[in-house]
Amino acid sequence: MKLLNKPLRLSAWQITLSKTLLHLLILGWVIFTFYLGVTDNLGADPVKALIHFTGIGALNLLLITLLISPAARYLPAPVLMRFRRMLGIYVFVYAVIHLLTYISFELQFDWSLVVGEIVKRPYITVGMVALLLLAALTITSPNKVRQRLGKRWQPLHNTIYFVVFLALLHFSWSRKTGLQEPVIYWAIALLILLPRLQYLKQRLQRAR
């Protein structure tokens, strides 16, 4: 089943333009939101609002990143693959801002509290593990590093599926009650990962 009659193509300048707009959108959004926080235009508790904004933002970007390869395959629109690394790195950027906001504005650099919370609170530990994995994936993103890693690159980057699981667990666990937005996010993540499960099944059958 294909949605497009012929594969979507973009010229070089169209790709550059799209990338520029994406940079402006993703960076501009977070900068603008912090500006609102600094000027006290972000509700009663700007700290909580920013922690939620960057956390949900990272999760949304992660899900969009995971949508790229099935979209490229099934639309078809192979050109979309050109945007995947950039979006993936922004997942890491948003997650880092998320952690920095928590450390600087929520815990206000009380380092013993920071370390204590990361070690003692399972949902924060889980979030930290996800962030460290994202860091590893980001560091191994440049083409040169990718070439040097050779065959080991793909298995390493498959840990992104584990990151999705950890991020959703972190999100759900941070809430006071179960029946909230995280349920919707689990469902959406499952939906996005479904084509991959089919693909995996086919490959396993072929291998047999």
Added chain:
Amino acid sequence: MSFSKSGIMTKRFKPSQTFKSNEITDEAVFSSRRSLLKSMGFVGAGALLSGSATARGWFDDDEDKPAFKAKPLDFTRNDSLSTDETMTPYAKVTSYNNFYEFGTSKDDPVENAQNFQVDPWSLKIDGMVRNPITLSYDDILSKFPLEERVYRLRCVEAWSMVIPWLGFELNKLLKLADPLGSAKYVAFKTLFDPKQMPGQRNPFMGGGIDYPYVEGLRLDEAMHPLSLMSVGVYGKTLPPQNGAPIRLVVPWKYGFKSIKSVVRITLTDQEPPTTWNRLAAHEYGFYANVNPNVAHPRWSQASERRITKGGLFSQNRIDTEMFNGYQEVAPLYTNMDLTRYY
């Protein structure tokens, strides 16, 4: 009349009937569509914005929503029981609320509660009392002289506010009902009205809590002079999102004990069930005294972020004090292991 290049006559389209936009879509349908779109907002690409959607002044709704009319009240200030710490501004006190009956986000209650009916109201005091009473809306506001008390409010989520409540001591109300000697506990219940409270209709919106919201105190806690029945804030009647028309305020306990929009107070000899304890007993106890030494399983309670005015750079984190600084209640808990009875 004009002719195009190809020679075919063209005519400007004129509709045989004209509609105004409000004739096409009924307003109720229109606004329910809007709320559907809004509720979907956070799952779409727009989710990136979800945090900043709370930004006042930038993304304000254009819906005509008449704000709840708060009435000025007569009161005398109680200085000896008031703190002189910097107060949390009215705008923040009334726009950052945990009131899951109106939605689980902090800014849901202010959004969804503006049309909440507080008059008529009926507050019943019954159970193990000699003189069961029912108070009307007017009784609630005028039966007892009102005092202003500036209390610290410490939320279990590790943030806090300083709020000038108006109200009367709960013990005055209880004495009027005249508890039996056998009464040991006081049970409180919030209004159950799914028509008015969307969180009670839709478990997804109400966080899956089993409504109505219930709370409880030991009788000696309830009789303590600090335990306040509040009917107002900042000199005026309570806005719905803060628990209009009448709510409990127990300043040495975590905020969730201070039940909102109370309709029933029942004296009993059994420890009554309490909502958050029922939902997660290992995280929320019956007592829920503010205690920096007993951590919530998922976060430390040793310090708190005080919400006052100003943006991101005027935040301050302060140490949490035992009983939220209300040491005078300590005798209520002598010989009690507060690690076990958290």
